[in-house]
Amino acid sequence: MNATNSGVTPGAGFSYANALLFYSRDQLRGPNGEVLATGRQSVLMDLNTLVWVGDSEIWLLGGAVPSASATVPVANNSLTATGRGELSGGEGLADSYYQPLILAWRKPRTDVRAVYGFLAPTGRFSAGANDNVGSGYWTSTVSGGETFYLTENKATALSAFQMYEFHTEQEGTGIHPGDTFNLDYSLTQTFALHEALRLQLGLVGYNQWQTTDKTGPNVTPTEANAHYVVNALGFACNVVLPVWKVNTGFKYFKEFANRSTFQGYSLQFTVAVKF
Numbered sequence: 034m035n036a037t038n039s040g041v042t043p044g045a046g047f048s049y050a051n052a053l054l055f056y057s058r059d060q061l062r063g064p065n066g067e068v069l070a071t072g073r074q075s076v077l078m079d080l081n082t083l084v085w086v087g088d089s090e091i092w093l094l095g096g097a098v099p100s101a102s103a104t105v106p107v108a109n110n111s112l113t114a115t116g117r118g119e120l121s122g123g124e125g126l127a128d129s130y131y132q133p134l135i136l137a138w139r140k141p142r143t144d145v146r147a148v149y150g151f152l153a154p155t156g157r158f159s160a161g162a163n164d165n166v167g168s169g170y171w172t173s174t175v176s177g178g179e180t181f182y183l184t185e186n187k188a189t190a191l192s193a194f195q196m197y198e199f200h201t202e203q204e205g206t207g208i209h210p211g212d213t214f215n216l217d218y219s220l221t222q223t224f225a226l227h228e229a230l231r232l233q234l235g236l237v238g239y240n241q242w243q244t245t246d247k248t249g250p251n252v253t254p255t256e257a258n259a260h261y262v263v264n265a266l267g268f269a270c271n272v273v274l275p276v277w278k279v280n281t282g283f284k285y286f287k288e289f290a291n292r293s294t295f296q297g298y299s300l301q302f303t304v305a306v307k308f
Contacts, residue, residue, distance in 0.1 A: 034301065035194035036217040036237040036284065037269050039178035040144035042100055042137035043307055045088035050305040052080040058288075058297025064259050066292050073111075074295065078127060080106040086137075097136040097147075104130040108156070108166045123164035127156040142187075146178040160205030170203040170210065188223045190235075197244075208249035211260060216240045219269060233271040237284055240264050243293075261294035278307035 034052060055077050061070040086100040108127035132150035151174065156167020176196035183189040194217040200210040221235030243260035267286035274280070284301040 034217075034303075035176075035178060035196075036219045036239060037192055037221055037233070037235065037271060037282070038144075038180055038190070039192035039194035039217065039219070040137075040146050040180035041178075042098060042135070042139070042144070042146055043084060043086050043305075045086050045098075047308045048084040048086070048305060049308070050080075050082040050084065050303060052082070053302045054078045054080065054299065055301075056297060056299040058295035060296045062291045062294060062296050064293050066290055074297075075111050077109040078106050079108075080104050091136075094136060095138060097138055100135040100137060102132045102135065106130075110166060123157065123162075123166045125157055125166050128167045129153050129155045142182045142185075144180045146176075148174070148176045148178070150174045150176065154204070158204065160203075168203070169205065171201045173199045188225075190221050190223070191219075192221070193218045203249075206249065208247065208252065211243040211245045211247045214242050214244050221269065221271075223273075229274060229276040231273040231275065233269075233273065235269050236266070237269045237286065238264075238266045239286065259293040262290075262292040263288060263294060264290050265299075280305040 055075065057073065057075045059071055059073045060068050063069045082102055082104040084100065084102040087098055090096040090098055106127040106129065107125065109124040111122045130150060130152050132148050134149045136147045138145045152168075152172035154167050154169055154171060156165070158165045158167040158169035160169070174196055176194065178192070178194040180190050180192045183191060196215040198213040198215070200212060202209045217237075217239045219235050219237040221233050223231055223233045225231050241261070241263040243262070246257040248257060265286040265288040267284060269282065269284045271280060271282040280303070282301070282303040286299045288296045288298060
């Protein structure tokens with residue numbers, strides 16, 4: 034979600050963003066990338082985000098602008114397996130995400146953000162249930178986003194977003210998922226089609242690496258050591274309507290060479306409005 038304009042923070046005041054995400058995966062990959070199983074799991078999620086940005090700079094922090102955000106998602110999950118049909122599914126309120134501290138620095142050729150956030154297990158979760166929509170554990174995150182403008186008019190931009198996830202023990206199972214490092218990135222070009230219309234196109238990608246062992250009462254040494262790796266590449270298109278203070282966007286990602294996890298593709302549709 035943060036592959037494009039990773040370091041950019043909206044103007045002072047409140048903004049609302051809606052993101053409709055679809056993710057589908059049909060292969061389970063082993064530690065060497067081999068296909069262990071096939072089937073299909075899809076997740077349809079609608080995220081509602083409210084963002085607040087301050088109107089003053091904190092000079093003691095190098096002119097940082099403070100902001101905060103809250104994201105409330107609704108999800109619909111479906112899991113089927115080859116030869117077995119539908120196995121499980123669930124829908125409803127999913128885990129919500131809060132970023133109480135965001136610091137933004139705006140420079141002539143660079144935009145940077147530093148963020149602390151946490152994922153709250155507000156989604157329904159019960160150990161062993163087949164209709165869960167939540168993870169059943171808390172996650173703390175620290176992240177940073179940077180956008181570097183390669184041209185003076187800021188039309189060509191290179192963006193990167195990094196996040197580290199610290200997971201807690203899952204409720205009812207005693208399982209402690211391994212921590213995760215995420216990297217999103219993009220190279221985009223913006224075209225000024227009209228004073229009231231700008232089009233941004235570019236290449237996007239993401240990677241995820243499990244950094245610590247998964248632990249728990251029934252986790253084998255082989256499962257603990259099987260750290261997952263995710264890789265994806267794709268393209269993005271954003272339409273900016275500055276007069277109406279509206280941004281819309283689309284992203285497509287195709288995963289490849291995953292290890293110790295599932296592999297699939299994702300679609301993202303976004304709309305943001307500045308009040």
